Amino acid sequence: MQAPTLVQSDLEALVLRALAHAKGLGATAADVGVSLDTGLSVGVRLGEIETLEHQRDRGLGITVYLGQRKGAATTGDLAWPAVADTVEKAVSIARYTAEDPCAGLPDPETLARSPPDLDLAHPWELAPEQAIDIARSCEAAALADPRIKNSEGASLATHRGLRVYGSSLGFLGGYPSTYYSLSCVAVGADGDSMERDYWYTASRDWRALEAPESVGKRAAERAARRLGARRVPTTKAPVLFVPELARGLIAHFLGAIRGSSQYRKTSFLLDAAGRQVFPDFFSLSERPHLPRGLASAPFDGEGCATHDRELVTAGVLDGYVLDSYAARKLGTRTTGNAGGVHNLIVHSGSEGYEALLKRMGRGLVVTELMGQGVNGVTGDYSRGAAGFWVEGGAQAQPVNEITIAGNLKDMLRHVVAVGDDIDARGGIRTGSILLEEMTIAGD
Secondary structure, three states: OOOOOOOHHHHHHHHHHHHHHHHHOOOOEEEEEEEEEEEEEEEEEOOEEEEEEEEEEEEEEEEEEEOOEEEEEEEOOOOHHHHHHHHHHHHHHHHHOOOOOOOOOOOHHHEOOOOOOOOOOOOOOOOHHHHHHHHHHHHHHHHOOOOEEEEEEEEEEEEEEEEEEEEOOOOEEEEEEEEEEEEEEEEEEEOOEEEEEEEEEEEOOHHHOOOHHHHHHHHHHHHHOOOOOEOOOOEEEEEEEOHHHHHHHHHHHHHHHEHHHHHOOOOOOOOOOOOEOOOOOOOEEEOOOOOOOOOOOOEOOOOEEOOOEEEEEOOEEOOOEOOHHHHHHOOOOOOOOOOOOOOEEEOOOOOOHHHHHHHHOOEEEEEEEEOOOEOOOOOEEEEEEEEEEEEOOEEEEEEEEEEEEEEHHHHHHOEEEEOOOOEOOOOEEEOOEEEEEEEEEOO
């Protein structure tokens, strides 16, 4: 027998009941988060179905406080007996934990009192057969290119979620959301040279996805242009990160300014607030309330209000990324970032990709990175890479089997330009980022 479909009001009632039960067991404070997630994902390769999966997940997590003692427990069963048992376990855990002066719910004045509607849910009633046809059309467009000899497949994924959060401070809120993506990986061949590349599209609204044929064609073009790749001699030269990889540079920066990295003293940007960390033309903003934004949120994981803020202004770090616990450890206030950041925007210049190549003159465009050689404490950076060598301000030769190395602190300070080719397919929106110089290890 199929479980009844739960709606937001059902989850809100469950949260309130769990909070009341925790209070009845002696908890001085508590918060509860509950979620429902459904999805469909399909994968095809060479026209044949490789995967077809339906996802249906549900979960509830509760954190209770007995003074400064904290206990937490989770369950995947939303029936009341299981939830009540989970609450009781959390209270039992709290009785045996050490007191932590920074533990507790957020300050009441930081809570979101009027969360905005950000238009994050656009349901798509998609039958599996339709999803398979879309994935096949995507892959077929890639295979239509005569330079493409094989495929690692095309995939379509859908997600529909509902979140509700409440606390003993009186906060209760929730919102639905959706997310869709379509991707393709093509393999090109020319003689002994064989290269792969990909493309994808992602959106909250399925109607805003790129056409399947466009995604497949782009994947094919990207794979084909890498044919004939070779190493380059070891040198030092400017490096241009294309937008989808430039996002990773900003992610490393974010890891360094998270509250946990700061109070644990595990950051290459320790105590950097108020200091110059980028060149003076560089600015970075957080915009949590962009309609349909892939990282938009009306409130954070603690129910605190999300709000526009400037993280970097004229190259100077304005502040850290904090939840309530980290804020207390650092003697300040939450920035509304429990659970992560929300739509970071790297402000771009007016130069497009081709203009950045001309400015570079001679150097490396990085289109793929491999390995995890990044040390968040020291900032040391060394990763395998592939891309294109640039001569005379134009792409001259695809390259592979090289390593790029530097130190993130120096890399950030020596950003030369940010392109206007913004990639908005994630929580960090940026154009290509040109660095003054890195070590490129090849032949």
